[in-house]
Amino acid sequence: MSFISCSKKDGITIRGKIHGNFSITDEIEYTTPVNGTWFYGAKKTVDLDSLGNFIISLKTDVTSFITLYIPNKASAILLVEPDEKYEIDFYLNSKDQKVKIKGKSSEALTLYNSFALPEFYVLSNSNELLKDSLLATISSKITTLKKKEILQFQNYFENQNVTKDFYDLAELDRKYYYSALETSIAFINYKGDFDSNETQNAIWKGLFGISLPTDSFDIRSPWSFSLISNYIDFIQSKDEIDDFDKIREIYEQGKIHSYNINRAKKYLKGKVLEYYYATYILSNSYENKDNSKELITLFENFKKEYPNSNYTKHLKPQVQPIIDFHNKIMESTNNKKIYLVENYKSIDTFEELMKTLEGQKVLVDIWGTWCSPCKREFQEKDKSVEFLKSKKITTLYICEGKTEKKRYGKK
Numbered sequence: 001m002s003f004i005s006c007s008k009k010d011g012i013t014i015r016g017k018i019h020g021n022f023s024i025t026d027e028i029e030y031t032t033p034v035n036g037t038w039f040y041g042a043k044k045t046v047d048l049d050s051l052g053n054f055i056i057s058l059k060t061d062v063t064s065f066i067t068l069y070i071p072n073k074a075s076a077i078l079l080v081e082p083d084e085k086y087e088i089d090f091y092l093n094s095k096d097q098k099v100k101i102k103g104k105s106s107e108a109l110t111l112y113n114s115f116a117l118p119e120f121y122v123l124s125n126s127n128e129l130l131k132d133s134l135l136a137t138i139s140s141k142i143t144t145l146k147k148k149e150i151l152q153f154q155n156y157f158e159n160q161n162v163t164k165d166f167y168d169l170a171e172l173d174r175k176y177y178y179s180a181l182e183t184s185i186a187f188i189n190y191k192g193d194f195d196s197n198e199t200q201n202a203i204w205k206g207l208f209g210i211s212l213p214t215d216s217f218d219i220r221s222p223w224s225f226s227l228i229s230n231y232i233d234f235i236q237s238k239d240e241i242d243d244f245d246k247i248r249e250i251y252e253q254g255k256i257h258s259y260n261i262n263r264a265k266k267y268l269k270g271k272v273l274e275y276y277y278a279t280y281i282l283s284n285s286y287e288n289k290d291n292s293k294e295l296i297t298l299f300e301n302f303k304k305e306y307p308n309s310n311y312t313k314h315l316k317p318q319v320q321p322i323i324d325f326h327n328k329i330m331e332s333t334n335n336k337k338i339y340l341v342e343n344y345k346s347i348d349t350f351e352e353l354m355k356t357l358e359g360q361k362v363l364v365d366i367w368g369t370w371c372s373p374c375k376r377e378f379q380e381k382d383k384s385v386e387f388l389k390s391k392k393i394t395t396l397y398i399c400e401g402k403t404e405k406k407r408y409g410k411k
Contacts, residue, residue, distance in 0.1 A: 011059055013085045014078070018052035018070065020092030026070060028054050033064035034310050037275060038222040040120050041282045041314040063165040065173070065222055067118060074098050077117050077222075078109060079166060079173075105166055108156045112170070115149070116177075118222035121283060123181050135186055146178040173221040180223045183230035217272045225279045228272065235267050257284065257294045277302055278311035285318045291325050357394060366398045 016028070027045040034042045046054050058066070061082055069075045074090045076099045086109075087102040101109045116124040129138050150171050157167035217228075250259050257280075264276055281302060285295050299319045303312055347353050354362070367374035388395060 011057060011083060012080050014056040014058075014068075014080075014088060015085070016054050016056070016068075016088040016090065018048060018054075018090045018092060020090075020094070022048065022052050022070075022073075022092060024048055024050055026073075028056070029069040029071060030056055030058075031065075031067045032058050033060045033062075033066065033220075034314065035271070036060055036062040036064050037219050037224070038065040038067070038118065039275075039279065039282075039311065039314060040118075041278075041286070041311075041318060062220070063163075063169050064220055065118075065169075067222075075117055075119065076101075076113055079105070079112060079169060081105075081163065081165060105156075105162045108153060108162045108166065108170070111149075111152060120286070121222075121225050121279070123177075123184055123223070123226055129181075129185060138185060139182060142178050142182050146174055149174050169220060172218055173223065176221040176223040176227050180226035180230060183234065184226065187230065187233060219272060219275050225276065225283070228268070228276050232264055232267055236263060254292065254294055257292060257298055261298060274306050274309060274311070277306075278309065278315060281315055282318055285315075285322055287318075291322050293322075293326050295319060296323055296326070353396075357396065361391070361393045363388065363393050363395045364398065365395055368399065 014030075018026070024047075026048055028048070029043050029045050031038060031040060032042045032044055033039075046056050048054050056068075060080065063079065063081045065077060065079055067075060067077050068088070070090060070092070073092055076088060076090070078086060078088070078101070080086065081104075084104050086104065089100045089102075091098050091100065099110075099113050101113070129141060153162065153167050153170040153174075156162045157164065162170075218224075219228075221227075247256075250256050261277060261280060264273065264280070268276055277298075281295060281298055284292070285299075296319060299315060302309070302315070306312070367377075
């Protein structure tokens with residue numbers, strides 16, 4: 001495989017090939033940097049030729065991360081630099097190394113692909129580390145892992161296998177990843193000891209000593225969002241005492257997303273707040289993860305607050321299905337074949353609910369606003385309507401939402 005020259009300034013060319021069982025209908029998905037930042041919503045696709053070859057061209061004026069995905073088959077990460085060319089091979093049938101990278105920084109990039117790859121904003125390694133019960137022990141292990149990985153990249157730099165820009169971003173990324181991982185473990189398992197244990201409190205403070213998320217905070221790492229989220233939780237815990245009754249009430253009012261964004265505005269600003277704001281909307285709306293109408297309001301507010309944001313065009317495809325969902329609800333409200341049980345607060349048991357349908361054959365469909373398979377199933381429900389109608393079966397839809405309030409519908 002040979003390289004193609006690229007004369008366009010800041011242009012990056014990635015040539016690749018898939019080996020093994022693939023279909024020419026397969027596509028390569030890849031992220032594109034937004035302001036040099038890894039943003040999962042900024043994904044494009046490129047087709048394969050009949051031999052499994054593909055070419056990706058993109059532009060960034062700073063060293064950045066991009067990820068490539070063959071959905072449900074393989075993935076890879078590249079730390080790319082302006083005006084460079086890269087070559088990557090995917091071996092789908094291999095049980096060992098599924099990705100091979102040639103060209104600039106190939107050894108360092110191969111090392112990167114042995115780490116946990118960013119699939120959305122999910123951290124890994126926590127299960128293995130949680131075998132230890134003490135945060136201090138976990139912290140020591142994480143420090144060892146982090147130093148080992150950073151030292152490997154330092155060696156590549158000293159041997160002139162990678163540039164200074166490559167090394168600086170790799171070092172930053174490893175610090176972010178392990179700090180985000182450690183704080184996530186601490187929040188989940190040791191939050192109750194935050195103020196009561198002097199040693200653990202010192203560890204908490206040390207975790208955020210690398211660089212606080214001010215306007216100068218470097219957000220190019222895929223793990224920036226996780227680290228910033230934990231930072232906000234940390235500062236919030238120091239500033240305020242958690243009021244669980246208050247939080248529950250906010251959930252029930254359907255205002256939890258606005259609460260979280262307003263909380264972020266207290267501690268973040270500038271490009272960091274814009275990035276966090278956009279990523280928060282993405283992470284909660286991606287593939288209809290949460291059909292909350294509040295996300296529509298947040299998106300509209302985001303557009304007003306950042307009228308020239310490069311994130312907006314990537315957020316719109318994720319929010320539009322939520323808009324469509326609520327438009328359908330409005331249409332259903334006017335459908336005389338559907339009614340909502342208005343006195344649901346007085347219904348305490350399933351038996352009481354069923355009495356409202358006494359004498360009828362009923363299909364009970366329990367779903368959740370947070371359940372993507374449930375919502376995809378609704379897209380196919382029209383196919384079953386005539387069959388159920390012919391059998392004189394009534395469908396009872398029970399929505400199990402994130403709050404204590406539930407709405408019941410009958411068709």
